Amino acid sequence: MKFSKKSEYALRALLELTAQYGRALLQRHEIAKRQHIPIEFLEQILLALKNAGLLASRRGVSGGYSLIKPPDEITLGQVIRILDGPLAPIGCVSKTAYQKCSDCPYVKKGSCPIQDVMGGVRNAIAEILDNYTLRDFAGQATRQ
Amino acid sequence: MKFSKKSEYALRALLELTAQYGRALLQRHEIAKRQHIPIEFLEQILLALKNAGLLASRRGVSGGYSLIKPPDEITLGQVIRILDGPLAPIGCVSKTAYQKCSDCPYVKKGSCPIQDVMGGVRNAIAEILDNYTLRDFAGQATRQ
DNA sequence: TCTATTCTAAACTGAATTACTCAACTATTA
DNA sequence: TAATAGTTGAGTAATTCAGTTTAGAATAGA
Numbered sequence: 001m002k003f004s005k006k007s008e009y010a011l012r013a014l015l016e017l018t019a020q021y022g023r024a025l026l027q028r029h030e031i032a033k034r035q036h037i038p039i040e041f042l043e044q045i046l047l048a049l050k051n052a053g054l055l056a057s058r059r060g061v062s063g064g065y066s067l068i069k070p071p072d073e074i075t076l077g078q079v080i081r082i083l084d085g086p087l088a089p090i091g092c093v094s095k096t097a098y099q100k101c102s103d104c105p106y107v108k109k110g111s112c113p114i115q116d117v118m119g120g121v122r123n124a125i126a127e128i129l130d131n132y133t134l135r136d137f138a139g140q141a142t143r144q
Numbered sequence: 145m146k147f148s149k150k151s152e153y154a155l156r157a158l159l160e161l162t163a164q165y166g167r168a169l170l171q172r173h174e175i176a177k178r179q180h181i182p183i184e185f186l187e188q189i190l191l192a193l194k195n196a197g198l199l200a201s202r203r204g205v206s207g208g209y210s211l212i213k214p215p216d217e218i219t220l221g222q223v224i225r226i227l228d229g230p231l232a233p234i235g236c237v238s239k240t241a242y243q244k245c246s247d248c249p250y251v252k253k254g255s256c257p258i259q260d261v262m263g264g265v266r267n268a269i270a271e272i273l274d275n276y277t278l279r280d281f282a283g284q285a286t287r288q
Numbered sequence: 289t290c291t292a293t294t295c296t297a298a299a300c301t302g303a304a305t306t307a308c309t310c311a312a313c314t315a316t317t318a
Numbered sequence: 319t320a321a322t323a324g325t326t327g328a329g330t331a332a333t334t335c336a337g338t339t340t341a342g343a344a345t346a347g348a
Contacts, residue, residue: 001224001269003145003233003262005336011258012248027294036247041337047296059295060345076261080145089147103180104156113281114155117220117272118147124268125145128261137257149307171323185308191325203324204316 006083009037010045011137014079017055018071018138025057025064045083052082071138077129087129088122090114095122150227153181154189155281158223161199162215162282169201169208189227196226215282221273231273232266234258239266 012035020026028046032039046065049055056068067074077087081096091099092115106112156179164170172190176183190209193199200212211218221231225240235243236259250256 001145001147001228001231001233002235004334008234008258015257029294035249038337040339043295043297044337050296057295058345059293059343061293061347063294063345065295084145087145089145090152091146105179113159114152117276117281120272121269124272125265128264128268132261137261148305173323182308184310187324188308194324201324202316203314203322205318205322207316207323209324 001089003080004084005041006045006048007080009035009042010049010079010083011076012037013042013045014049014054014067014074014134015138017065017067018134021067021071025062025066027064031065048082049079052078054079054082067134071134072136074134075130076132076134076137077126079134080129087125088118090118093119093122095126145233147224148228150189150192151224153179153186154193154223154227155220156181157186157189158193158198158211158218158278159282161209161211162278165211165215169206169210171208175209192226193223196222198223198226211278215278216280218278219274220276220278220281221270223278224273231269232262234262237263237266239270 013031016031016034017026028042029039031037031046032042046055046057050057050065054068054074055065057063057065081087086094086097088094088097090101091097092101092104092112101107101112104112104114106115157175160175160178161170172186173183175181175190176186190199190201194201194209198212198218199209201207201209225231230238230241232238232241234245235241236245236248236256245251245256248256248258250259
């Protein structure tokens with residue numbers, strides 16, 4: 001039940017990009033340095049965030065990355081789903097990527113005890129992460 | 145953020161053992177058949193549950209497994225921690241297996257935005273799973 | 289236009305984990 | 319003592335994780 005390093009690094013990178021929002025572009029080596037993230041690995045992550053429509057980038061001498069949307073319109077749930085896939089602890093309770101169980105004996109019965117509990121767990125997780133934006137998140141970081 | 149098959153099979157096996165609680169021993173092949181679990185894999189799981197003190201077993205002709213504690217004293221949280229380790233989404237917010245972050249720039253600052261959110265997520269998960277017992281769980285299954 | 293800089297894209301790698309499987313045991317009972 | 323049933327440990331194929339490498343394409347400035 002762990003989030004991957006990718007998700008963690010993505011959130012840390014977005015912390016930097018949020019602090020920089022509305023100002024100059026931020027380069028990957030700067031993000032890597034400030035957050036202690038291996039730069040080649042960070043590249044992959046920034047690319048994924050870009051392809052998912054969260055970041056814009058420019059190449060060349062004064063290139064870099066920037067947030068494409070206001071920080072209060074991006075939730076941690078969105079970010080984590082990009083890097084780690086669905087939040088649900090088992091496939092059959094995912095709302096964004098539902099998968100039918102193949103071998104569960106309760107499938108036919110209409111109600112499955114595991115599904116009931118895990119549905120609750122999924123909702124509890126999503127409730128937090130889908131309502132927590134990058135602005136809330138970066139606010140925590142800069143408050144002090 | 146998924147639970148393993150081990151955890152899922154463990155919960156399904158415990159559903160059978162809970163229904164059988166206070167009655168005769170239940171054999172692994174019977175559990176395997178009813179829940180469609182590969183028997184050799186199930187063995188491993190039952191053994192882990194036994195070593196963790198949840199099950200008793202007897203060998204020989206009329207052997208089998210049984211719950212060693214009343215179903216309302218075993219929570220899903222306990223079971224999942226046995227098979228999958230801590231519930232926390234990152235090591236630095238685990239209460240049962242805390243691990244200090246090595247490279248996080250917020251370590252020194254006394255407050256980390258990731259830790260704050262993920263702590264909330266951990267608590268939300270634990271709140272559900274540590275308060276849901278096998279009795280609640282099996283009640284769901286037999287109610288209909 | 290040349291060149292240094294920066295992002296892009298994909299393949300690659302070593303280590304760990306997952307989900308099983310197998311084989312050889314030991315204990316129990318009829 | 320034979321059959322049954324749990325115990326233990328090792329093995330394995332497939333996948334995932336975390337990170338590296340390499341080659342390329344866009345951009346700005348000289």
